[in-house]
Amino acid sequence: MRFVARFAKERQSSFEVITVFDEKTEIEQIDKADPVVETIATKYPAAIWFERKMHDDFGIRIEGAFDHRPLVHQERFPKDIHPMRKDFTEQSLDFAEYRPYKYEAIGGEGVFEVSVGPIHAGIIEPGHFHFSQAGEDILHQEVRHFYKYRAIEKMVEGMDPLQAAPIIARISGNESVAYQIAWRDIVVQALGTVLPNALLKRHALLLELERIIHHLTDLGFISNDAGFAAALAFCSKLAEEARRMMKHLTRHRFGFDAITFEADPLDIGALGQWLDHLQEQMQWFREWVIDIPSLWDRFDTTGILTPYKAKKYDTVGIVARASGMAVDVRLNPFYLEHGFRMQTQSNGDVAARFKLRLDEVANSIEMMRRFMMDNAPSTCKVQSEAKGSYSAFVESSIGELFMTADIKNGKIERFFVRDPSFMNWQALHLMMPGNIIADFPLINKSCDLSYAGNDL
Amino acid sequence: MIRFWEKRAKTSVVTEHPELETQIDQIRRSIKDEVKRKFAGSLAIRMVDSGSCNACEAECNALSNPYYDLERLGIRFVASPRHADVMLLSGLLTFNMYHHVMDAWAQIPEPKWSVTLGDCPLMNAPFQKSFAIKGPVAEHLPVAHHIPGCPPDPETIMQGLLEFLKKI
Structure with missing residues (x-):
């Protein structure tokens, strides 16, 4: 369990x-x-x-x-x-x-x-x-941690669920789309409605785009922390292009407030072209970095989290999957139908987390291509909320995000969210013994956890 | 490595998207002049996050990507406040960060300026005041300039820094 x-x-x-x-x-x-x-x-x-x-x-x-x-x-x-x-x-x-x-x-x-x-x-x-x-x-x-503690759980109490949405979208900037989707799931359950499939696909597409941006940034920074700055230049260029695509699709570079109950058709021409370009670039990147021995000398066997400890500490996301745990919220019929493949590595070191990100970017590109095929406009009616307790799970770019809310008379009574980082920060120290302090930034970056989402 | 150099030659210098090119070029040129005139060619910024969502930090990091490459203008993000001319402050100024921010500010040698980044420091973001938030920042620090946005994109940050440089 x-x-x-x-x-x-x-x-x-x-x-x-x-x-x-x-x-x-x-x-x-x-x-x-x-x-x-x-x-x-x-x-x-x-x-x-x-x-x-x-x-x-x-x-x-x-x-x-x-x-x-x-x-x-x-x-x-x-x-x-x-x-x-x-x-x-x-x-x-x-x-x-x-x-x-x-x-x-x-x-x-x-x-x-x-x-x-x-x-x-x-x-x-x-x-x-x-x-x-x-x-x-x-x-x-x-x-x-908890230097960034803003008391968000308390802040949203007494708010109307739709009024709280812009705050929830800004809890953790890197995971904004994931937070918005979790909140959407809670609102939708409270309404007792079901979202049209086209809207689900649209939101899933944006979530994969967010993941791609986050992974690209990390692939650059992890390499940079191992002293290979050329990869940072390469990946940050791609990440910038991905962010611009996010802006092109949602009018915002981070997709803030982009998860709505209405969706207009997307510019799939530009999106398709960019995906082709990204796929080709990532293929090239993979072949390039695989051939740099000094990079793998730093990555291999650095910051190992053994499968036993990954499981014992109930880690999630990239950290868990790099240590052989098949934990991913996307392991469900909806995602499987759209090309999701569970990616895992077994070594649990920096190299495993790096390779996992490479594989996940490739899989996300594939999924985005399928999600974008449904490009019809779509809406879902939203009325006042019922009373009850609701939960949602979403796979953010870091890992499993868990959110829950009690709603009473259309107002939030209690809001609780557990960022994937909250689990994984607690396992970070397990990766340290046997490593030198100079490798700490590299190990930390390979997990790339959120402080804002953790601290709330 | 041969593959890399081949790629390097083919990619060349990445230029901005045509519609942005002239505008960014203009900003770049005028920032360079101002930095040269007022800071002997090098403006050092200490970025401090006092409780943001990390989007402002992501955009500051993006300033170093090949599309913007801020450093070529003589503007550098430095590791220590003691090396800085400017404190660039993002976030809501949380209760838990308050003393650390004040400490960083105290460590910056005179003359110094604080520039706030994004909507949070002035409490203009959707967040409401809570017991864990000490913002708005202007109540605690002299704010020389503000760069608005949620988050401000790299162009806006460059533009904002230029406005700041013109102002002082």
């Missing part, structure tokens, strides 16, 4: 702790006056961040957990404030006195710690990495 998410909801007289697995969902009711719940992190290690977050958000005590440190609430966050509770309505908080955070660190003679971030050297999102080093060798790393 694969662990997906664990989160809490506030009810009239109790808290509800919901644990989502791929096969079932468990609900526990707990006392509001003295909220306690037993940890599941000893069995599902990736549950620990969810539980620490649950404590920060609601003040729910986690019994038997091996880690009780705050997660989202950092050094200056006021103590004993649990902002996801309904009775918390402050719009602004003052900084509290600085309380140091105790990092996971390994001691010993000659062992030292290296702190990196939250502001990094490049143009990149903020986050903190804390290394325990024996010379060049990484002994341990702790990933510490």
